[in-house]
Amino acid sequence: MRGASRLSTEIERLTWGHADLAYPADMLLGVLRNQAHTTRVPMVATVSPAPAQPDADAVRGVVQVNLDRAGNTHLAAVSVSVDPAYRRQGIGSALLVAAEEAAAERGRTTVILDSAHNREVSADDPRALVPPTGSGRISPDDPAAIFALSHGYTLEQGERYSILHLxxxxxxxxxxxxxxxxxxxxxxxxxxxxxxxxxxxxxxxxxxxxxxxxxxxxxxxxxxxxxxxxxxxxxxxxxxxxxxxxxxxxxxxxxxxxxxxxxxxxxxxxxxxxxxxxxxxxxxxxxxxxxxxxxxxxxxxxxxxxxxxxxxRRIHTWNAEENEHMLAINVALGFRPTGVVGLWQKKLD
Ligand SMILES: CC(C)(COP(=O)(O)OP(=O)(O)OC[C@H]1O[C@@H](n2cnc3c(N)ncnc32)[C@H](O)[C@@H]1OP(=O)(O)O)[C@@H](O)C(=O)NCCC(=O)NCCS
Incomplete structure (x- = not known):
């Protein structure tokens, strides 16, 4: 948990310039302890061989798999991230494959993966990846986009991440x-x-x-x-x-x-x-x-x-880019667009 928290703090800082979105280790653990309505399958990738005693510094990547137990019993929500110093070594792929296996073992047939981007690509960019909703553009050169596409995921939706500064x-x-x-x-x-x-x-x-x-x-x-x-x-x-x-x-x-x-x-x-x-x-x-x-x-x-x-001082929020009425209220209140979250979907065989 400490390793996962350390890593997500570092990645949030790199992506957004702040760590508000990172969970401290005790919060991660507290969420994991309650699985009454959502089964959570956390996994980390560590150095190999794994240290005899759990060591936060040995964590190189983390994946969270959330499985709703009531309505969406066909679905797995997956978030994967890898230590920036250890990318392009197959760690992300290994974690994603493990997550898909964990989902399939529990009877899930659809995986939704998320990716975070600290800028929206210009509307004039003909190469931009645009979900079928027509809203929320992601660069085709973004590592997370290439990663998701290379694993067979399709971009379904873009969410706007906004902050209200007070x-x-x-x-x-x-x-x-x-x-x-x-x-x-x-x-x-x-x-x-x-x-x-x-x-x-x-x-x-x-x-x-x-x-x-x-x-x-x-x-x-x-x-x-x-x-x-x-x-x-x-x-x-x-x-x-x-x-x-x-x-x-x-x-x-x-x-x-x-x-x-x-x-x-x-x-x-x-x-x-x-x-x-x-x-x-x-x-x-x-x-x-x-x-x-x-x-x-x-x-x-x-x-x-x-x-x-x-x-x-800060209120964070996420809205579907096509959710015009909600976004209009937020913009009137002073929420400012900060980035885009891509939601990618894949049907498991
Ligand atoms: C996306 C992320 C998880 C990839 O982790 P990783 O360990 O570097 O991924 P892998 O080494 O398994 O890469 C698998 C494939 O993804 C693609 N890819 C990943 N990073 C890439 C990059 N910077 N440039 C181009 N392609 C890239 C490549 O096709 C790569 O295969 P290759 O190395 O054989 O060419 C990592 O960059 C990350 O943690 N980003 C921040 C969190 C995030 O956005 N997560 C959402 C993922 S959808």
């Missing part, structure tokens, strides 16, 4: 956007907010929204089906966050006439890292779109976050 230049922006959204939403909706633990009386509704979230986001040509959540899974997720030094700040919209939760947005925080946070799910149910609930909740949640954690 404090905002315009300190009134969030309140202004919130007031505009509140005027559009009218009094048909009430905002509820909670942190770290969903109130018992709302947990079934929250689980239902999380289930809808799994297919409400654009999934392009990725072979993804609904991922069912129930109250037990919500509690399990909250427990894992707590056990790994994390929590969340959430705003939901209740439709006053029916008492139904119809929208939510959620930011994940790490207790020991007060400067950084992650904008996670945002969903407005279909029948309630067009009332500016997305902006209403995001601005409300941002204000909640800043009240609780005034030292926040």
């Amino acid at each position: 404090p905002l230049e315009d300190p009134e922006l969030v309140d202004r956007l919130h007031a505009e959204a509140a005027a559009a939403a009218g009094d048909a909706y009430r905002i509820l907010t909670w942190t770290d633990r969903c109130p018992d009386e709302l947990v079934d509704q929250y689980a239902a929204l999380a289930t809808r979230m799994s297919t409400a986001i654009p999934v392009a040509g990725l072979d993804v089906v609904e991922d069912p959540w129930d109250a037990a899974r919500v509690r399990d997720h909250e427990r894992t966050l707590a056990e790994t030094g994390r929590g969340y700040v959430l705003c939901a919209a209740e439709h006053v006439a029916t008492g139904e939760l119809v929208a939510y947005t959620e930011i994940v925080v790490a207790v020991d890292y007060p400067e950084m946070t992650f904008q996670d799910d945002t969903l407005v149910l279909t029948g309630h779109r067009g009332h500016r609930l997305g902006m209403l909740l995001k601005t409300a949640n941002l204000n909640s976050l800043l009240r609780l954690r005034p030292g926040t």
Whole structure:
């Protein structure tokens, strides 16, 4: 775990200039300990012969294989990375083959691989690799792209990685956007907010929204089906966050006439890292779109976050490049594009 953490810290720094996205070893371990809803098969490549005692410095590459146990039981999500000083020696390929074998042994037939790129190729570049969605361009000369293609993967989707740097230049922006959204939403909706633990009386509704979230986001040509959540899974997720030094700040919209939760947005925080946070799910149910609930909740949640954690300096988020409405809200809030994540898919024989 220490070796994997050291390596991912180094690679994140090289790619993005910061290590916010790297997991400390204890966080990696805490996530691995809870496999109630996702089977996780971590593997590292070490020097050979492997040292008698585990040694963080002997780790040359790492692969994570995540296997959902509820909805997407045909799928394996794989992330592979290799120490920059030891690339082009076949380590990445060996790890990927091992990951595919682990997936196949557990009955998985589709692998989704991700790759991170700190710039999007110019729209004028005729050689750019573009997913069938038409959004999110990757250089054909990028090592990860060549690697994924050479292993039989197809680029299916590009996600935009954006960061909101705080404090905002315009300190009134969030309140202004919130007031505009509140005027559009009218009094048909009430905002509820909670942190770290969903109130018992709302947990079934929250689980239902999380289930809808799994297919409400654009999934392009990725072979993804609904991922069912129930109250037990919500509690399990909250427990894992707590056990790994994390929590969340959430705003939901209740439709006053029916008492139904119809929208939510959620930011994940790490207790020991007060400067950084992650904008996670945002969903407005279909029948309630067009009332500016997305902006209403995001601005409300941002204000909640800043009240609780005034030292926040960066919010990281990822959105499908073709998710125009969500991106428009984020851009209006000041999120700036930082890079592209490629999602590659392969069907196992
Ligand atoms: C992508 C990555 C995992 C490859 O690891 P690696 O150990 O260097 O990979 P391998 O040595 O097994 O390379 C396999 C093939 O990928 C291609 N490839 C990998 N790196 C390449 C590069 N810099 N230039 C051109 N081709 C490259 C080649 O086809 C190579 O075969 P070859 O060496 O026989 O020509 C590594 O560069 C990395 O960790 N990048 C950062 C994390 C990342 O982007 N992961 C996502 C991968 S989809």
